[in-house]
Amino acid sequence: MESELKEMLIDLDTLKRSLPDPSLLASIDKMQSRVEHLTDLAKSAPVRRSKVKDMSAEVVDSNPYSSLMALQRMGIVANYERIREFSVAIVGCINPFRSYFLTLELSSLYCFPLPSTSGIGGVGSVAAEMLTRCGIGRLLLYDYDKVELANMNRLFFRPEQVGKTKTDAAVQTLSDINPDVVLESYMMNITTLQARMVVNQACNELNQTWMESGHIQLLVPGETACFACAPPLVVASGVDEKTLKREGVCDASLPTTMGVVAGLLVQNTLKYLLKFGHVSPYLGYNALKDFFPTMEMKPNPQCSNTACLERQKEYILAKPAWDAAAAKAKEDEVSVPEGPVHDDNEWNISVVDDTEPVTENASSSDTLPDGLVRELPIANEFQKPSDPEEMTNSVDDLDELRKQLEALNAD
């Protein structure tokens, strides 16, 4: 297009210099058809799809959600469209150990990893793309770095984006992919290990469940080990000091490893948010051996983080009621009568076709997936973070977490 426009400028110049001459009409005709051609070219440029109001389950080529909504039809997810109620924040940190973190908050905010030694890298960007394609409600991206050709070993960024900030490039690509997702980007330089500690502190104070990646670890304040409970990852995961970031040296990284980690991380997140399958408390990936270690990490009663200790106390107090509620929910599930709902029909009431809908409603509104209960029978003041329905202070929490992140950046 450039050369064509250049010719056009020369033509216009020629025209200008000899304007009084009417024989130049043919030249203007030529320009006109050139502009018409340019218009055609412009018409074939990317056209974004329009937003959709509701997620449809209809199986047609034009429906971007058909394969996702099929999770409902197959009985895997009770209500897929609830994904639009969740926000996810992806927070990056430069750290030498190639371990990433993400925080997650239900009903309002869900923080995610900006991994690698340079911000929103291989895992964070792919995780963002996965969530965008799944139709997450809102995505908050925190990063400060620019796209370089050296990032092309990872999925997501493209050479034409070199020089742009990673957040700008990500927002551009993601908004093209799914205009239904609300995207927000923040330039923020989080360059120390301390960053993870600040997120850990904020999440402990706010009773905010979160995840970190590299290995995938679910951190539920008071219930599982917080980041300060466990020894530093360089010890825990046995990462070789050789891989530390040095001038003129970069870590080896493959798009495959980062694709697997991002996939496992977002999968765990979707299971947690949409309540299906088994949510892994800890899942490692040893790429050389195809080994996937799992474990549970209990909180440390001697944790140096006082907010963590407070959450631990609350959890110990609330647990008996929680276990009782879970047991009751399981019992109710088992004791559901196999026969008609009104077996002892002393009034002999009968309505055509009502049996099936009643059963269906009962199961969708009263039964939750394994291991989850809807309400705490006691302890009204204690919010169980695993149950998004119970989160009432979510907007405040989000503001609070954002403030803490901003404070970190101001340091």
Add this chain to the structure above:
Amino acid sequence: MESELKEMLIDLDTLKRSLPDPSLLASIDKMQSRVEHLTDLAKSAPVRRSKVKDMSAEVVDSNPYSSLMALQRMGIVANYERIREFSVAIVGCINPFRSYFLTLELSSLYCFPLPSTSGIGGVGSVAAEMLTRCGIGRLLLYDYDKVELANMNRLFFRPEQVGKTKTDAAVQTLSDINPDVVLESYMMNITTLQARMVVNQACNELNQTWMESGHIQLLVPGETACFACAPPLVVASGVDEKTLKREGVCDASLPTTMGVVAGLLVQNTLKYLLKFGHVSPYLGYNALKDFFPTMEMKPNPQCSNTACLERQKEYILAKPAWDAAAAKAKEDEVSVPEGPVHDDNEWNISVVDDTEPVTENASSSDTLPDGLVRELPIANEFQKPSDPEEMTNSVDDLDELRKQLEALNAD
């Protein structure tokens, strides 16, 4: 840009109608600056990076291979740049069980999965992107389908590509990402389960190692179970018949699951081609449980495929020599002297600084990763498919396999 060009057309029209009037110079000036603006816009459009001759390990922002070449520095891969010698073909098949296949040939051709119920889908396209970013030598894509909005639940394709053929869209994206990769696309409708059997037959005849995905399975003719050795996947993997493709019904699929499967598949492939880590013979992924089953599948001595039976016979004959060579290689490795290369230096020859380079050369050219040996001491007529260095008939094999695929398409 469209509206601006439209205005320009109107301006030109006005100019034309009143051409003899010299007072229109200002109008032409306006047009010129508009065209200049358009030129600036055009300049900011995608610019592709130029090809590189050799893969550099230099750690600079402009080097797309720095993080990949770092695999050598870290001692994980002996020679990363060998990846440019390999070709990979991704062959799609519609089948009702959401299991995909890939074939792979060393030194020349490496076939890969075009998964999902509609050709190059969630796994195949992401696998193609991963290989492209890794700098694979050549990529052959087989598909026939068009991009639809309904594919947006998967990674890779973008809404602006809707209506294009998947192969065209993929070639466009992949060539932008890495111009060093030679891309070839073929429109081919492979719509039956029989397709996998044809690839299986071709690979057995050509003694061609390949992989299929869904679960990841490595198929080495004669050494592991071929596709005809094992019972159909619908039985083997316990997939529910509910998920069969029906009119107006589509399978549930998440970008997360497909990202994990593509990552594990290409990771296994890279390990196989570049000889590092453990190559998994079988690796499953149960997304709901985060369970990764592994197993080994021996060939069936009663296999219905006669070519498979021939390869089994050859393997049984060659195995003792192979085991002996492997044992000897391991022994040699163990018995390498710790001291200087020329310990008994009867001529008293001494050259400054020669010790280290000699040792280095010896280890990089004579030692292969665990479990692999360079040469077969006997059985010259038998080509061990696991060792790419031994493949001499690769070009013929590639042509042959392509012919068989074309014959399938002609049916």
